[in-house]
Amino acid sequence: MRDNLVIIRVDGGICSQISFVALGSAFEAKGYEVQYDLSWFEEQGIGAYNPSNGYDKVYNVSFDIPKAFPTLPIKIAEKTEAKHYKRFYFANNDNIITFSPPLYVGGYLGRHFDGYFKELFRQHFIPKESEQRDTAFAKVKEEICSSMACGVHVRRGDLSGFHPVYGEPTALEYFTKAISLIESIQPESVFYIFSDDVKWVKQHFPPILKDRKYRICDVNTPSEGYLDLYLLSLCKNLIGSQGSLAMYAKLLSPHNPLLICPKIRDWLFKQEPNVMFVNWGEAMQLQPLELNSTISYSPPPHYLPKTNSDYGFIIA
Missing domain, CATH: 3.40.50 (Rossmann fold)
Structure with a gap:
């Protein structure tokens, strides 16, 4: 067990994956090490898109962050350690960013950081x-x-x-x-x-x-x-x-x-x-x-919420 480690379980398609990685980036901004548990893709992602779910054929759901953002640093959790963290440090809370490691983030709550890190994702969005x-x-x-x-x-x-x-x-x-x-x-x-x-x-x-x-x-x-x-x-x-x-x-x-x-x-x-x-x-x-605004095509200013004090850190 490492006192500074946060493991985040990832599932779903590419948009859901981005939201998990955005949350991970928020934890990294607080100085924590972040790794991602990809067990869902092996256990449920294979054949997840299939005719019973309205698709024409059977397709797999894969962890596509490395394909979409190939230069974005991502650390994958070791399976045994991920299971240990899931058993003893599991949390799913809308204020999950206020939690401290050791921590296993195992749900959908608290994924509010896509807007914070859109510039980061844009920089690496070069499949x-x-x-x-x-x-x-x-x-x-x-x-x-x-x-x-x-x-x-x-x-x-x-x-x-x-x-x-x-x-x-x-x-x-x-x-x-x-x-x-x-x-x-x-x-x-x-x-x-x-x-x-x-x-x-x-x-x-x-x-x-x-x-x-x-x-x-x-x-x-x-x-x-x-x-x-x-x-x-x-x-x-x-x-x-x-x-x-x-x-x-x-x-x-x-x-x-x-x-x-x-x-x-x-x-x-x-x-x-x-x-x-x-x-x-x-x-x-x-x-x-x-x-929400007049129609224009000039790049918008970098977006930050009006306040982020509730999250315990500042991102500039």
């Missing part, structure tokens, strides 16, 4: 695929970078039916109106559609996008979400669904894109510039409910 040439991925990247691209994330898969946390799937009406809104702001928009259910998108989105320039992006599989995240982060504007991919694309974007997303997921960007939250589903209102 090897981003430097490739003459590939389908490279072609889509070139198109996005050379156009007034609006990335549209359509989360399906395990959210293609009712979900106890997320509710009903995002309605097609929401995407129709969000696309029209973006087009009214930027008439030259080209729409790039990303989804974990490309087949469904190809069936339902062409009528929405008629007479518009668009591309349904099918170069990545659901298990390569970090690559969709990268391409979305290059877009000038973003439309999100219940999932987090578009929101994290904004967090990682160098462009300060306008993000339109369902109001149900407003927790992460209440103080971020250029975010528009709207109602969605059958009762979706036509007008936006909240606009």
Whole structure:
């Protein structure tokens, strides 16, 4: 047992993984050593994306932080030590950052630090695929970078039916109106559609996008979400669904894109510039409910919450 060690259990897709590493970065800012327990990926990640969860095939969920952020230092916990810490030092608390090691962070509470460390993640967000040439991925990247691209994330898969946390799937009406809104702001928009259910998108989105320039992006599989995240982060504007991919694309974007997303997921960007939250589903209102800033494309200032004294440390 080491008095200065915090072990954090990681699970889920790339956005969830970023939030765990952001929490780990907050502990490191306090002077603690941080390691990550990846046992979930071996125990539950293999085949986690499958037809019973709304996917077309079986895909694995992998720890993709090293792929998405290859220059970001990450320490992996040794399995025996992780089990020991989990047994004796387990904690799951919304104020987890105030806890001291030895500590095993084993839940979802207290992951509030994505905004603190967005510059850190941006600096290291250079997946090897981003430097490739003459590939389908490279072609889509070139198109996005050379156009007034609006990335549209359509989360399906395990959210293609009712979900106890997320509710009903995002309605097609929401995407129709969000696309029209973006087009009214930027008439030259080209729409790039990303989804974990490309087949469904190809069936339902062409009528929405008629007479518009668009591309349904099918170069990545659901298990390569970090690559969709990268391409979305290059877009000038973003439309999100219940999932987090578009929101994290904004967090990682160098462009300060306008993000339109369902109001149900407003927790992460209440103080971020250029975010528009709207109602969605059958009762979706036509007008936006909240606009956090005027629309511009200049990089926003580094974001810090108004106070961080509750967390016991200062990040400059």
